[in-house]
Amino acid sequence: MTSTPAPEPRSVLVTGGNRGIGRAIAEAFLAQGDRVAVTSRSGEAPEGALAVACDVTDQAQVDAAFATIEEAHGPVEVLVANAGITRDTLVLRMSDDDWASVLDTNLTGSFRVARRASKSMLRLRRGRLIFVSSVVGLLGSAGQVNYAASKSGLVGMARSLARELGSRSITANVVAPGFVETDMTAELPEEKRAEYRAAIPLQRYASTEEVAAAVTWLASPGAAYVTGAVIPVDGGLGMGH
Template identity: 50%
Template sequence: MAEPPPGPHPAPSPATTARVALVSGGSRGIGLATATALARRGHRVLVGSRSGRAAAGLTGLTCDVTDSQQVEEAFARAERDHGPVQIVVSNVGARDDGLLMRMEERTFRRTIDTNLTGAWRLLRRAAAGMADTGWGRVVLVSSVAAVLGTPGQANYAAAKAGLAGLARSAARELGPSGITVNVVLPGFVDTDLTRDLPPRRRESILSGVPLGRSGTAREIAETVAFLTDEQAGYVTGAVLPVDGGLAMGH
């Protein structure tokens, strides 16, 4: 058997430390796939949703991100029953499409409140507990619409684009406390959120994807899960596309 080359050898990577993770919007699609991926890594996964229900093996929490009091109560319950929440994934994605000139202001405000302000509510509440432990991972799930723009989705695209500014500002503020904040930018993924698109619209989008197919929820989830690992501790303030090349260069 050949001798190993001289010199120091890297130590094996440490096993993932089990932590408490909260995934908002984790009852289906990318959120459920993310919750499952984190559970496979040994984390105690809590799924926040309006219904408070969760898939088998996961723990449900009632957490409407448009309600600051519910966000506070969800974190308080999690901390009381399971310990400090050190991983937070904000995955809420609500669409209310309409052409710009026909869109009512309340529609625009509601979409911003759910997708952007909701993520801010989670991040604000999570930061204090993470700072106390000196370790934290936050991942905000955005959309390729944030960088490409999508006709009929000015409200949704604006909200998802805002996540990048939120994450980068938070990354600078929270980095000294051992907290990373990143954004994952999914492309066209086969979920309930995209299945209602007209066939021609789906074909038009897929024609611009170099890989020639839609993504899967699990492919997005594994990227999110990587950003929560110890090994991703030097990645913060990043906006990471997982889009089959759809938005490359943006």
């Protein structure tokens, strides 16, 4: 019996890959043997990844980051647009800056990196665009009008890119995590954690590795015919949306 040859290492970029879900995604691709670059404002990255300081709200920084990555790893073949921020508050207290900063980072920042990555993917005639959204983008959440709008917008963007770029074998998909065990959720009061957990059919939070598994699957040969999809990793919290 002949063994299946290992796939060639690919050039992978994970934005916001220095902590939490993004870090787990970067580590999952590294474990597969891919060449992984991580961008973050701090310039930090998991061991084994190429660390590149980049603020996705600045197009010049995005272009410079891609130039660095392409020189080290070659054209980006898999993009995971994960960088995001929150500025939670009730709508009557939400300032224009609260709104604009979240949309500029989460939605427009993802557009900037996807636009830049698409250039090389079109030349290669292949590529995977994966956007990290949230169950909040599908269900809504009080106090998160800006965040929900930004994460919902990723769905429309991915589906439009799927239609626009599909003829060149470029897929565009969305992963929508629910409540995940991260430093942020660990700081919630236990009664609030219990309240959220009770609303989840699986009665637990996800691990960052479970979200990463969905992302790496979308980048795998087995998902070559999946595009324009929204993959929930939320324990059933958002089913039907």
